[in-house]
Amino acid sequence: MAPASAAPSHHQVLIVGGGTAGITVAARLRRAGIRHVTLLEPSETHWYQPLWTLVGGGQAPLRASLRTEADVIPPGVRWLRERATAVDPTARTVTTASGRVLSYGRLVLAPGLQLDWDGVPGLSAALGHGGVSSNYRPDLAPLTWELIRRMRSGTAVFTMPSGPVKCGGAPQKIAYLAADHWRKRGVLGAIRTILVLPEPAMFKVPVFDRALTETARRYGIEVRLSSEMTRLDGAAREAEITDHGTGKTETVHYDLLHAVPPQRAPAWLADGPLTDPDSPHGYVKTDRETLQHPDFPNVFALGDVAHLPTSKTGAAIRKQAPVVVANLLAGLRGRPATARYNGYTSCPLVTARHKMLLAEFDYDLQPTPSIPFLDTTRERTDMWFLKRYGLPQLYFKGMLKGLA
Secondary structure (H helix, E strand, O other), X not given: OOOHHHOOOEEEEEEEOOOHHHHHHHHHHHHOOOOOEXXXXXXXXXXXXXXXXXXXXXXXXXXXHEEEHHHHOOOXXXXXXXXXXXXXXXOOEEEEOOOOEEEEEEEEEOOOOEEOHHHOOOHHHHOOOOOEEOOOOOOOHHHHHHHHHHOOOEEEEEEOOOOOOEOOOHHHHHHHHHHHHHHHHOOHHHEEEEEEOOOOOOOOOHHHHHHHHHHHHHHOOEEEOOEEEEEEEOOOOEEEEEEOOOOOXXXXXXXXXXXXXXXXXXXXXXXXXXXXXXXXXXXXXXXXXXXXOOOOXXXXXXXXXXXXXXXXXXXXXXXXXXXXXXXXXXXHOOOXXXXXXXOOEEEEEEEEOOEEEEEEEOOOOOEOOOOOOOOOOOOEHHHHHHHHHHHHHHHHHOHHXXXX
């Protein structure tokens, strides 16, 4: 692999981000015969993040979610191990942390999002000790399981922030895995479990909202809708929960707290010319069907950084990547962009050890099941095995190879 200093300054296709979206697009472009594809990614590790919930629930080892970045870079793709710091879509350039300026013919933005641990006062300082953990950090997911495993009584709080988050079901799933473990250990009745959700319903699609409402009832979980954690005192083990419907606040003493941080676009994009003014979190303005930037059609965005009215999941990326590649190739050939993304996303909702619902839906929140003859709106053991074993294989051997 050529060192970064030997890279040409101009790149036919420049992809920013070597996560799920960036690698999948790069692999598909190479399979389509595009020779000059450059990937800008500073990290030397690649994580399959959907597995972290199962790590936190004691159902998978952390190592199963880890690969080196070098292992997943498609053959023939030039990898620049640098971080983007600015983009100028008029000049068609991206600036890196070392000060290098890269020009591009087509730009694919897939840098993911940033976890804003400071977005809740007190959260950053409390994280990792005093009963506070989060599956949104790989080093803390094993701690989540230790806290769940050791708990015999007291109060457990599981929170979700307002605004888009990656894998919107994850804040709930760990609560159900914990409650199921406590039920099997015979201590669930001695543990008060509180689930704090910012939305007015447990899930936006009615059929899954009903199923999850029943799941929470079965475990005796106290659900706080239209609410979020607004302050945390780690020393006192107290969380402030604000009900946005009434404006009232409640202080809850906890023994275990699983927190999901607020999330937003990387600052260099949020503060730049490609952000959507309608996105309070700085995500990139993106045509919901073609996945092009409306003002700069040679710029594409997909995955977590794109401002789209759908959930931020790997399943969404799996359907977005072919659209980006098809429309990018059409542009290179002087043809109009005709591929369309319908908003498909999927959220595997683990409700117990070896039980899962599979929520699949589109922009209109209509269920779009992809597995014939199976009712995935009901808890199923085969769906759990799909998440634990089938989907990681699909990810590493299918998506990242440009095959699925």
